Amino acid sequence: MRSPWVYLDADFRDIDKILEDASQTLDFSRPVAVMLIAILHLIDDEADPYGSVAKLIDAVPSGSYLAMSHLSCDIDASAGRIEAHDRLRQLMHEKQTLRSHEEVASFFHSAGDRRAWAGADTRVAAR
Secondary structure, X not given: OOOOOOOOOOOOOOHHHHHHHHXXXXXXXXXXXXXEOOOHHHOOHHHOHHHHHHHHHHHOOOOOEEEEOOOEOOOOOOHHHHHHHHHHHHHXXXXXXOEOXXXXXXXXXXXXXXXXXXXXXXXXXXX
C-alpha cells in the first residue's frame, strides 16, 4: 500500500516545482489543504510571498483550505521583544520577516480567485 504522505524537497520561492511535485501525489481535482506552517515569515517581501500564496491557491480547486502560521510584529511589540528579534535576525542565515495582523490577513485576501473565498471563514487568530 502506498503511503499518502510525501516529503517535497523544494524552496517555497519555486512554486512551480512544488506544484509539479505535489501533483504526483495529490489529486488537484479534489479539495486539498494548503498548510503553510512556520514558513511565510522566512520569505521576505522582495520574494513576493503574497504572489506565491496566490499561485498555490490558484492551483487548487474550490473547497480547498489555506492554513498558515506566522510570526507577528504587533502581538507583543515591547521594546525588549523587538530588540531580541533584531539580534536573532542578525545571527540567522534565513532572515525572519515579522508581519502585522493586517499583513497576515492579506495573504487570505490576495490569495487566488477571490470568488472561491467569497463567504469563507478567513479569521486570523493571535496567540
